[in-house]
Amino acid sequence: MALVSRLQSLSSSLSSTHFRKPNSLNPQPICSLHFNSFSYSSPFTEKNSIERYQRDQWLYNNQLEQTTLCSLPPDSGSDFTRQNDIALQLPELRKLLQVLREKRESEGGCGGGKCGPGNVFLVGTGPGDPELLTLKAVRVIQSADLLLYDRLVSNDVLDFVASDARLLYVGKTAGYHSRTQEEIHELLLSFAEAGATVVRLKGGDPLVFGRGGEEVDFLQRQGIQVQVIPGITAASGIAAELGIPLTHRGVANSVRFLTGHSRKGGTDPLFVAENAADPDSTLVVYMGLLTFPSLAEKLVHHGLPPQTPAVAVERGTTPQQRMVFAELKDLANEITSAELVSPTLIVIGKVVALSPLWPHTSKEIFSLLEAI
Numbered sequence: 001m002a003l004v005s006r007l008q009s010l011s012s013s014l015s016s017t018h019f020r021k022p023n024s025l026n027p028q029p030i031c032s033l034h035f036n037s038f039s040y041s042s043p044f045t046e047k048n049s050i051e052r053y054q055r056d057q058w059l060y061n062n063q064l065e066q067t068t069l070c071s072l073p074p075d076s077g078s079d080f081t082r083q084n085d086i087a088l089q090l091p092e093l094r095k096l097l098q099v100l101r102e103k104r105e106s107e108g109g110c111g112g113g114k115c116g117p118g119n120v121f122l123v124g125t126g127p128g129d130p131e132l133l134t135l136k137a138v139r140v141i142q143s144a145d146l147l148l149y150d151r152l153v154s155n156d157v158l159d160f161v162a163s164d165a166r167l168l169y170v171g172k173t174a175g176y177h178s179r180t181q182e183e184i185h186e187l188l189l190s191f192a193e194a195g196a197t198v199v200r201l202k203g204g205d206p207l208v209f210g211r212g213g214e215e216v217d218f219l220q221r222q223g224i225q226v227q228v229i230p231g232i233t234a235a236s237g238i239a240a241e242l243g244i245p246l247t248h249r250g251v252a253n254s255v256r257f258l259t260g261h262s263r264k265g266g267t268d269p270l271f272v273a274e275n276a277a278d279p280d281s282t283l284v285v286y287m288g289l290l291t292f293p294s295l296a297e298k299l300v301h302h303g304l305p306p307q308t309p310a311v312a313v314e315r316g317t318t319p320q321q322r323m324v325f326a327e328l329k330d331l332a333n334e335i336t337s338a339e340l341v342s343p344t345l346i347v348i349g350k351v352v353a354l355s356p357l358w359p360h361t362s363k364e365i366f367s368l369l370e371a372i
Helices: 002-015 037-041 050-055 063-069 078-106 135-143 181-193 212-221 234-242 292-301 328-338 350-354 362-371
Strands: 120-124 146-149 166-169 198-202 226-229 254-259 281-286 309-314 322-327 344-348
Touching: 078 166, 078 181, 120 135, 120 212, 135 198, 135 226, 146 181, 181 198, 181 212, 198 212, 212 226, 234 281, 234 309, 234 344, 281 292, 292 328, 309 328, 309 350, 322 328, 328 344, 344 350
Parallel strands: 120 198, 120 226, 146 166, 146 198, 254 281
Antiparallel strands: 281 344, 309 322, 309 344
């Protein structure tokens, strides 16, 4: 009964701080006006893309058929959109919980009248290329009853999902979280307690800037065991795609992963320690597009040579991959000129010049590496 009350609490909490009640008592149908046409050029699930609603249409029942009747304005605000989506999804989520409970009971999954929880997997899907998935990840994806997937799980990866499985988008972008982290925790717990095989799909590796550790910790404290299936993190996958060795004898003896996100938001990145500006190390910056100008200034201030080779890669390993190579002092301007968008990974260090795509001659590369 706890899992039912938990889902009911999601509904009742629409009037609370986290779930304010939508403006109308009756949720508005999904409106074609707030589909994002930009998503057609993206390998990922962009904000309110039509692909997302088509993939998750079980949650909206017949709402998609009513798109011509809706009156939702095209820019009604992310908070309204989030509230409306949750209100529309709740009835079908409750139905699915009931179906899963009944399925477990009919299959004899309750020994001695006590039902054990289902299986929960945190699965890393890599940087976007579906051929970089592990065999174990594919097997688990195909066996799932319910998959909660992030924005940076590519559309091609989702093609591996079984036809009778249910997909639920819980992605986040700057300024728009379809579900809060706490809501994701509760969804995972509710469906695990219902006996489902629940798969949490995350781009890259789930334990590298993916908040996977928080989800594992929460579920384990509730008595739910979680299996983590690693994925190729963006740093490894994208560097390999560009022919950049993250470490190289005599050039880089260590590699460091940094987050470009500021915990307080804005354009100032998290504090960069002085030892991050080591010319003999490779720096890989995740989620750093907005904060990179400030980050570059701090790195130079702490002693990293301004002529250090660097590259920014948008949508790495996918057919839509774009990149700009430049010295550290020039990269921010090059990113702006190229109009790169998220997700963009930034690699900084002498090893970047070893890429066959680095736009300088071998002689120039040797001179550069000697100078740094």
